[in-house]
Amino acid sequence: MITNLDKVRNIGISAHIDSGKTTLTERILFYTNRIHAIHDVKGKDGVGAKMDSMELERERGITIQSAATHCGWGDHHINIIDTPGHVDFTIEVERSLRVLDGAILVLCSVAGVQSQSITVDRQMRRYNVPRVAFVNKCDRSGANPFRVCQQLRDKLNHNSVLVQIPIGLEEKHVGVVDLVKMKAYYFEGDNGEIIREEEIPAELVDQAKEYREIMLDAVSLYSDALTEAILMEEVTEELIHDAIRKGTIALKLTPVLCGSAYKNKAVQKLLDAVLAWLPAPHEVVNEALDTSVPGEPKVVVPCTTNGTFLGLAFKLEDGRYGQLTYLRVYSGTLKRQDFITNARNGKKVKVGRLVRMHANEMEDIEDCCAGDIVALFGVDCFSGDTFHDGTTDLVMTSIHVPDAVISLTITPKDAKAQINMAKALQRFSKEDPTFRLASDPETGETIISGMGELHLDVYVERMKREYQAVVVTSPPRVAYRETITKKAEYDYTHKKQTGGSGQFGRVAGWLEPLEEGKGTFEFSDEVVGGVIPREFIPAVEKGFRSMLPKGRLIEAPVVGVKAVLNFGSYHQVDSSDIAFQEAARGAWRAVYAKANPVILEPIMKVSVEGPEEFQGSIVGTLMQRRGVIISSSQQEGYTMVDAEVPLSEMFGYSTTIRSATQGKAEFTMEFAKYMQVPGNVATELIKKFQEKKAAE
Numbered sequence: 001m002i003t004n005l006d007k008v009r010n011i012g013i014s015a016h017i018d019s020g021k022t023t024l025t026e027r028i029l030f031y032t033n034r035i036h037a038i039h040d041v042k043g044k045d046g047v048g049a050k051m052d053s054m055e056l057e058r059e060r061g062i063t064i065q066s067a068a069t070h071c072g073w074g075d076h077h078i079n080i081i082d083t084p085g086h087v088d089f090t091i092e093v094e095r096s097l098r099v100l101d102g103a104i105l106v107l108c109s110v111a112g113v114q115s116q117s118i119t120v121d122r123q124m125r126r127y128n129v130p131r132v133a134f135v136n137k138c139d140r141s142g143a144n145p146f147r148v149c150q151q152l153r154d155k156l157n158h159n160s161v162l163v164q165i166p167i168g169l170e171e172k173h174v175g176v177v178d179l180v181k182m183k184a185y186y187f188e189g190d191n192g193e194i195i196r197e198e199e200i201p202a203e204l205v206d207q208a209k210e211y212r213e214i215m216l217d218a219v220s221l222y223s224d225a226l227t228e229a230i231l232m233e234e235v236t237e238e239l240i241h242d243a244i245r246k247g248t249i250a251l252k253l254t255p256v257l258c259g260s261a262y263k264n265k266a267v268q269k270l271l272d273a274v275l276a277w278l279p280a281p282h283e284v285v286n287e288a289l290d291t292s293v294p295g296e297p298k299v300v301v302p303c304t305t306n307g308t309f310l311g312l313a314f315k316l317e318d319g320r321y322g323q324l325t326y327l328r329v330y331s332g333t334l335k336r337q338d339f340i341t342n343a344r345n346g347k348k349v350k351v352g353r354l355v356r357m358h359a360n361e362m363e364d365i366e367d368c369c370a371g372d373i374v375a376l377f378g379v380d381c382f383s384g385d386t387f388h389d390g391t392t393d394l395v396m397t398s399i400h401v402p403d404a405v406i407s408l409t410i411t412p413k414d415a416k417a418q419i420n421m422a423k424a425l426q427r428f429s430k431e432d433p434t435f436r437l438a439s440d441p442e443t444g445e446t447i448i449s450g451m452g453e454l455h456l457d458v459y460v461e462r463m464k465r466e467y468q469a470v471v472v473t474s475p476p477r478v479a480y481r482e483t484i485t486k487k488a489e490y491d492y493t494h495k496k497q498t499g500g501s502g503q504f505g506r507v508a509g510w511l512e513p514l515e516e517g518k519g520t521f522e523f524s525d526e527v528v529g530g531v532i533p534r535e536f537i538p539a540v541e542k543g544f545r546s547m548l549p550k551g552r553l554i555e556a557p558v559v560g561v562k563a564v565l566n567f568g569s570y571h572q573v574d575s576s577d578i579a580f581q582e583a584a585r586g587a588w589r590a591v592y593a594k595a596n597p598v599i600l601e602p603i604m605k606v607s608v609e610g611p612e613e614f615q616g617s618i619v620g621t622l623m624q625r626r627g628v629i630i631s632s633s634q635q636e637g638y639t640m641v642d643a644e645v646p647l648s649e650m651f652g653y654s655t656t657i658r659s660a661t662q663g664k665a666e667f668t669m670e671f672a673k674y675m676q677v678p679g680n681v682a683t684e685l686i687k688k689f690q691e692k693k694a695a696e
Contacts, residue, residue, distance in 0.1 A: 005282045005303065008371045009274055010079045010328075012096050014124070015106035016116035017668070020136040024106060024261040024270075025069070025082040030191060031268055032071035032078075034358065038191055038264075066092040066315065068326060068357040068373060073271045079373040090119065090402060090451060090670070091434040095314045095383065097123050098399045099328035099373065102278030103131040104270065109143035109169075109258065111638070113151040115607030115668045121156050126400060128285070130248045132273050133158075135258040138166050138265070139173045142637070145258040158254040161218040162211050163244065164269065166258050167204065176258060176266045177204055179212045180240045185269060192264025216240070222247035241276050248277045249284075281371030286330050288386075291343075292393035299394065305369040307331040309340065309389040312396040313381050318427040325376045326357070330396065332389065334374075335367040343386040343395045353377035383433055401433045402671065404449035406647065407477040408456050411445065413470045420469035421446075428459055435459060447477070452669065453651065478648045479602055480685070481674055482551030483560040484595035487512040491567075492587035494579055504574035505583035507532070507540055508567035511595050513560055520559040521548055526566040532580070533570060539577040540565050543584025552592045553599055553682075554689040559674075598676045599685055602647040605630075605672040607640065608657065610665025615639040617660040625649035626678075644672055 013021045029035045066083045081096040097103065103124055107117060124131055133152060135145040145166055152160035164176040167184060175186040177200050184204070186196040200208050216235070220227045223243035229235045247253030257273055259266025282303040288310065289296040301310060309332030317324040327334075334340070336354045341347070355362040355375045368374045381387075386395045412418040425448070429437045436449040450456045456473075463469040491508040514522055523541040532540070544563045551558045568583075606627065608618050612634055618641050619629060627645035634640075650669060657665050677685065 005305075005371045006280050007076045008079075008281055009076060009278055010099070010101045010281060010371070010373055011274055011278060012081045012083055012093075012100040012103045012129075013106060014083050014093055014097070014103055014120040016108070016111070016114035016120070017666070019106045019108045019111075019114075019117075020261045021106050022082055024104070024134070024136065024267065025080060027192075027261050027264060027267040028080065028271060029069065029071060031193065031271065032073050034069065034071045065089075065317075066096045067359045068375075069359055070356055070373075073275060076275050078271075078274065081373075089455065090123075091432060092315075093120060093123055094401070095399045097127045097129050099312060099314045100127075100129060101281055101284045101371075102274070103129045104274070105131045105133045105254075107133060107135050107148050107152075108140075109135045109138045109145050109148055110140050111609065112144075112148040112635070113155040114609065114640075115605075115642070115670075118156065119670060121158075125251075128251060130251055130279055131254060132248065132270075132277060133160060133254050133256045134270055135256060136261050138169055138258050139171065139260040139263045141170050143169045143173070145169075145256070147635075149256045152254060152256065159218065159247070159252055160254045160256050161215050162258075163215060163255045163273070164257045164259075164266070165204070165208060165211050167201065173260055173263070173265060176269060177208050178269065179208060179215050180237055180244075182208065182212065185266070187265045187268075192267070195268060219243040219247055219253065222250070222253065245277045249279045286396075288330075288394040288396050290393060291395055296395075298397070301330050301394065301396075303330060303370045305333055307370065308392045308394075309334055309338075309387075310392065310394060310396065311340075311387045313376075313379075313383060313385045313387065314399065316381070316383050316431050318431060322378045323380060325379050325381060327374055327376055327387070329368055329370055329372045329374065331370050333367060333369040336365075339390075340387045341390040342381055343388060344382070348390070349379050349381075351376055351379070382430065399433075402451065404434060404436045404451065404479065406452060406456065407447050407449040407479060408460075409440075409445045409447055409474040409477065410460070410471045411474075413472060417469045417471065420467040421463060421471055424463040424467040424469055428462070449479070453654075475651070480554060480556040480677075481600040482553050482556045482558045482597055483600055484511060484513055484558075484592070484597050486596045488591045488595035490587040490591035492583055492590055493569075494583035494586050496579075496582075502574045503576065503579035503582065504571035505536070505576075505579035506569040507565060507580065507583045507587050509563065509565040511588075511591055512562050512564070514562045516560075518560075520557075520561075521545065522562045524562060524564045526564055527568065528566075531570075532565075532568040533575075536570065536575065536577065536580045537565070539580040540568075540584045542577075543581035544588060546581070547585055547588040551597065552589070553597055554685050556599065559600070599682045600674040601677045601681075603644050603672050603675050604647050604650060604669040606643050606645050606650070606653075606667055606669040608643075608665055608667040609638060609640050610657075610661045612637050612639045614661040614665060615641070618657070618665060621653070621656050621660050625653070645669075646675075646677070647671075 013025055015021050026038055030038050066081050068081050070079045083093045083096050135148045149160050149162050152158040163179050166173055167175040177184050184198045184200045188194040216230055220230055226239045226243045229239050244255055255277055257270050261267055286301045287298045288301045290299050311327045311329045313325045313327055315326040336351055338351045339348050354365050356365055357375050384399050412421045425437050428435050434451050438447045440447055463471055487510055489510040493506040496503040525537050548558045610618055622643045625645050626649050627643040630642045632641045657667055
């Protein structure tokens, strides 16, 4: 058990696709002696990177699942989580950043700040994660870490400051100049494991002095002692490190380092920076909700080994031997054979097996304490559950889960596939909160929803490989919504007379559009004089709410509606909850068409990057898909185009953009907002929906 929290670091490695996260993690594991040979991400040698343990990851050369490992550097213990770069697997980044104390933001020295870098940065801000930036790929043609540092300021509003400058760029990149020590470092040997410290080359002395001045100006804001030392010309390395650390942990400074993970340059210096500037677990503010107090106020959880045990299950994996639960311990200690309580349902569970993860390998441990990231075996829970020792009412704040934006209908090929498909879907939906599962109440078809085409594609492929469940998929279904655009009044009486007591309820009021950002539905009770007894008002709201899942145009969920009830009448004998629910439903059906309903569609923020000569083709492909170009910029032969495009038009776009740019452009997309569909598209959607209904 690691009890000295000053010697612990919990870090994540996050970036845009293909910036070199997994390659960087591979080098870190090699230099810390966790692995004894370096392998490539694409797995050309048949092995693949340690952290990409899934067969699909090695084939595609992308990270799909975040993977945890740990290593030692000096006398420090470092827990590392390598996260995916693709926006489709954004939940993996989200839940990793939720439990980490610091992060390395990896940027490509050629492409700089890309669309997914912006998304990852937003996630880091959401959880207040301090970070150092590592400008990777300084050996590539067109590399410019100075420009990337400026982009961090311009595009991400970081107070970024270079703490290293490169010695040579592109094929001449051999090392870095450390601006704190004012020494040059060269990385030699077969795998860059031999570090040579030298004086700064004569041709770089002036540049190093210039950037050191800029660095000292920036970091002295966080240390009065350093400001004083600069004036007295008595600057020491300790004072600089102390100031950088303070600025970084306060999220007011981003130190920028550079190197090349693939060419084994400067990774060791990055590890030194992690220890020097990123926070230890007890230096980060962690908050929990106190469920014993009304309103559940937030309270700060002190990270101490002798406190009450408190941990957050942030990731699940269902394997051959049962469920593996990744747990971040925030307070107290946990031993094997201990009993812990799940705060969600109050169930007590026994910790049978406690392990530390090294990608897909496990190392059994006897105990762990605050600040550690471990995994439990055989504990049934959900992602985001809090565990404690039964003596507290605290619950850790939850993980932000984005809404699914795309759906597919899947049908098994045969009876055997059906059983296996059910097992696979149950596992995937438990492991991944962004992977949703539903059944169409009318057709009985199974519908899976996720964050993008690649997201669902990976799960369909995993069903086939891991469960031998071959499924047939039908075209993706877009998550349309309906809303109303004008106020419409209703006055509806529900009367039903059968033998014995009947049903009677009259409701009057109006429906109107809800202000943007106010949610999906609001019910306002403005009844005066007791024309409807108080006990029937909730029934009216319930009736209205029951109509929201299916609109009257294409049966899409209805959002953005305010229902006001201000008049009505009742019958002494025949009025009941059921009668008023039916009255509300009847009123909704009668008034919905008068409120000028429209269909809303999800709009995606699409970022396309490619060589400058294809700018016209890129813009053309977006315009053909009802895209609105928001911005376009050129940089050293590359063009970046940002647009907003309806999701329904983006299917198959990867094929289109590849053929339009000879396979040289890439794109990312993420959900931006809902917008009204144009009239002709709405007409087409309604017509298709009516044809489908008629066919059924």
